[in-house]
Amino acid sequence: MARSKKHERAGGTPATVALDRAGVTYAPRSYTHDPGATSYGLEAAQALDVDAARVLKTLLVEVDGGLGVGIVPVARQLxxxxxxxxxxxxxxxxxxxxxxxxVTGYVVGGISPVGQKKALPTVLDESALAFETVLVSGGRRGFDLELAPADLVEVTGASTAPIAR
Structure with missing residues (x-):
């Protein structure tokens, strides 16, 4: 998987800029977003012809007066x-x-765990570690990034735990 220089030259999204700065290899994966879609993540899995277990959604939670991030497969719940x-x-x-x-600087349906305006405590569902690569939002609807789960953990400072059901 080669890193895309096109996004780096064009300025990209905050997510691609952060990955480029960190030297992380990733593949941009675009698709035509349907404004009528009810599940952004399942739409991405179908449009990109990828197993939904490999496509991850980024969810923000409130904990003890602060915020945190949970990253889980799109076909499951946090x-x-x-x-x-x-x-x-x-x-x-x-x-x-x-x-x-x-807080993230992204729109719902395009919230990436990478390149958020403010670094938040992040937890990745441990099921992601079973795959060579996973997909996360690239920072806008219709744009995902494919990368190794270990790189996702590294660039977000995430811990891993069984957080999906």
């Missing part, structure tokens, strides 16, 4: 109790979408 425990908290609730957009 286990709020498990992500709270992984973040060292007793309780987690989903963050308001407006807050998620403001």
């Amino acid at each position: 286990d709020l109790k498990a992500v709270a425990a992984a973040l060292g908290s007793k309780r987690a609730v989903m963050a308001d979408p407006g807050v998620a957009e403001r």
Whole structure:
């Protein structure tokens, strides 16, 4: 998998810029986003013809007055109790979408775990480690990035835990 220099030259998204700066190899994967799609992640898996277990969604949660990030496969749900425990908290609730957009700098449906405006404690569901590569949002709807899960952990500073159900 070769890193795309096109996105680096064009300025890319904050996610591609962060990956380029970190020297991470990734493949940009674009598709035509359907504005009527009800699940952005499942839309990406279908449009890119990729197993939904390899396509990950980025979800923001509120824990103990702060925010954290959970990254789970798009066909599964975030286990709020498990992500709270992984973040060292007793309780987690989903963050308001407006807050998620403001804090990350991305729109809902295009929130990337990479290149967020503010680094947040991040947990990757351990199931991602079973794959050679996974896909995450590249920072806008219709644009994903394919990379090794170990690189995702490294660039986001994520821990791993069983946080999906």
